[in-house]
Amino acid sequence: MALTAADRIREGDRLALARLITLIENDDENYQEVMDALYPYTGNAYIIGITGPPGSGKSTLVNCLAKDLKKNAEYSSGKIGIIAVDPTSPFSGGALLGDRIRMHAHTSDPNIFIRSMASRGALGGIALATDNVALAMDAAGYDPIIIETVGAGQAEVEIANLAHTTIVVEAPGLGDDVQAAKAGLLEIADILVVNKSDNQKADNTAASLERMLALGEELKEKSFGSHWKIPVLKTSAIDCTGITELTEKIYSHHRYLHESGGWDKCDLVRLSKQINELLRASLFKNWQEQLDQKSFNALMVQVMHHQVSPHQAAQILLKHNR
């Protein structure tokens, strides 16, 4: 009997996995069938999210981490998945050259599977596509899976935060804007990393992060009572300094999640979000398919002439097309 795409992916066929990911990125209607067949075999992979402002050296750090994890049979399956989410190019929709080059170091390694994601058009957006790619890698035996978000916006931060463990990477002494953005990033971090620790400002940055965390911990203890103390680590990704300590901290958090019930909670949030995204997109798509384009255009003329507000137009459309 011929093997299905799902069978081949589970057996470790990299080409079959790559093809499925392309279908997911293009929102090809055939991908869901394969995903449905793979889904029973998912749920094993530990998903690690890495985010941080541009210039903090995330990609280089991910390279170090993947190399270290691959060797580490205690922690990993020996097969590491990396998804680099890069939606910074809103029009070309292609992954950026820079990352392709950086990642080349691993592309010949059969135990590391790297994929850059830059799709935006997919039903449910890039968060849903990333989630599906992670599930596919999971079924193919990749564990852990690292999701690196290259941008520094809200969407990118939210994607990284869907992981079991979220690592926020900072660089020493960045500008004013970045300083401010830290406030937001700190709230999602399970582990904080000050990269480029060879920089003389690294100790200051780490100390200031520790102070911000201490302040946050006080507030947190009162409301949630979480028992995980967010560590601040220093790394230098250029020569992979500090990576062993980082790996250890990551797997401390892994243990913490299992002991505290956080692991299941994390999966529940991620899967509910995925279902809601699918529903939101399907409802709109179904609705659009039965929309009369002529009456929509006529309404748009009235909106352009400031006779009907966008809100009124939406109300009219909802009434006439249900």
Place this chain on the structure above:
Amino acid sequence: MALTAADRIREGDRLALARLITLIENDDENYQEVMDALYPYTGNAYIIGITGPPGSGKSTLVNCLAKDLKKNAEYSSGKIGIIAVDPTSPFSGGALLGDRIRMHAHTSDPNIFIRSMASRGALGGIALATDNVALAMDAAGYDPIIIETVGAGQAEVEIANLAHTTIVVEAPGLGDDVQAAKAGLLEIADILVVNKSDNQKADNTAASLERMLALGEELKEKSFGSHWKIPVLKTSAIDCTGITELTEKIYSHHRYLHESGGWDKCDLVRLSKQINELLRASLFKNWQEQLDQKSFNALMVQVMHHQVSPHQAAQILLKHNR
């Protein structure tokens, strides 16, 4: 007869405008009525989007620009609106302290209205909320309205790109990641600014942007035949150097948009997007309201046990709840 909120906003009552914006941010059900009443008086304001990576000095540049435009009766109404979109804090949902401080310079100026937006929960998201705030300022006589996006992600870039004219700000010699992100930002720029021009690397950065643009122009001529040549300007926002030239270029683009029909096209895109966002959100909200939470939870248990895939769950929910 008592004045309505819409009347007061049109008469220049800043407090009434501030209250409406708070309603928009909180997605309070009463805001749409006011927006509907204001909508016939919108369509005058020139909307200028400013985006760029963190650390490029966007906020300081916006301050310079607002000061220059306010004096310039040829171009502006004398009343300038500024919306700083800052969704970098996914959990606190509050605007960041840093920007509040930076903006303090203008808060006592009755002809500049500044608002930081960080709401995420609003129906249709922050893009829709920003759009509504711009419409409200427009009806109140603010022209131009500057939308500054503080983050550097896809969502932020898209918000800035909804403006009539999009300015992308770069700083000289930023890191690798930022370099790569330029590729995406370049595609949406009508005007490019290298800020911090006192930095010795500014000329190099400007020259490299010119080269990238020349390459892009070649491709563009073939496909779209746009006649706008994207200028690269140098500014130093610390002492507002180069701002007069920037203002002139901005209003050259303003003229170009009116001559080429680009202005209406831009409004059409923005308003259609707003209507679609409203529809998408309303459809999902209506659907959720009639959802049986018990059957949803039962289904989630099956998804968590890997018996039903998220896609299958969405299909089941769509079938049973229409």
